[in-house]
Amino acid sequence: MTFGGVLLRAIVVIAMGLILGPIVIVLVLSFSSGNSLSFPPPGLSLQWFVEFFHAGQMRDAFLLSIGLAFAAACGSTLVGLLTALYTTRRRGILGSVLQTLAMAPLVFPALILGLALLLLYRTINMPVLPGLFVAHVVVCLPYAFRAVLTSLQSFDTRYEEAAHSLGAGPVRAFMRVTLPIIWPGVLSGWLFAFVVSFGELNTALFLTGPGVTTLPIEIFSYLQFQGNQLVVAAASALQVGVILLLLLAAERVIGARRIVSR
Numbered sequence: 001m002t003f004g005g006v007l008l009r010a011i012v013v014i015a016m017g018l019i020l021g022p023i024v025i026v027l028v029l030s031f032s033s034g035n036s037l038s039f040p041p042p043g044l045s046l047q048w049f050v051e052f053f054h055a056g057q058m059r060d061a062f063l064l065s066i067g068l069a070f071a072a073a074c075g076s077t078l079v080g081l082l083t084a085l086y087t088t089r090r091r092g093i094l095g096s097v098l099q100t101l102a103m104a105p106l107v108f109p110a111l112i113l114g115l116a117l118l119l120l121y122r123t124i125n126m127p128v129l130p131g132l133f134v135a136h137v138v139v140c141l142p143y144a145f146r147a148v149l150t151s152l153q154s155f156d157t158r159y160e161e162a163a164h165s166l167g168a169g170p171v172r173a174f175m176r177v178t179l180p181i182i183w184p185g186v187l188s189g190w191l192f193a194f195v196v197s198f199g200e201l202n203t204a205l206f207l208t209g210p211g212v213t214t215l216p217i218e219i220f221s222y223l224q225f226q227g228n229q230l231v232v233a234a235a236s237a238l239q240v241g242v243i244l245l246l247l248l249a250a251e252r253v254i255g256a257r258r259i260v261s262r
Contacts, residue, residue, distance in 0.1 A: 066242065084145055088149065159178070
């Protein structure tokens, strides 16, 4: 093996260690039997998961985050699908503008986006929960849009033309021909949107209210005022567990390589 190959492997190992190391440490600490942060833990226990579910605010925030992430992923995927369909079928200025708008949330800092939405919501008296939903859809839209757009760009439109020639209308041709071919990209976009929404913190900081708090916000507040970091480790482990379950389910359905390639 050449020196360049060894150096590349070393860089990859270091990068993976820096990315995965903290996550592994948090997962191990969430099963600690001790009462304070110490690694390695003195023993293994589920007591911090029990305490997490006994804490009403943390439990409610966890359930709200799952429901909100599911709804936001569905909403952003639907909007991303419609936008991707238009931009791939209608070449022109409007298509370019729509594509730029769909990707714009990646350009603007999340804090600025959250502040702008807060000012808008106060102007129109938007309720907290619908406002959070709209904000999460906006934040997740670029990920869903890009995954669907990639699938549509590789789709052979002659299949749709054949369906039209056989008498199928636009909607029926899309449902019977296009969607079954591009659905791995649609599912990939939904998964990315769910993960982003489930962990969204910066934008939600400005938009949560009494009784409507997502899990990342509740973890942030818990660290500030409660100080029990092992409960936070258990909450983080549950977040990782939910995401891993989704990814494993998607891998069984469409395969990991097809998810990553979108």
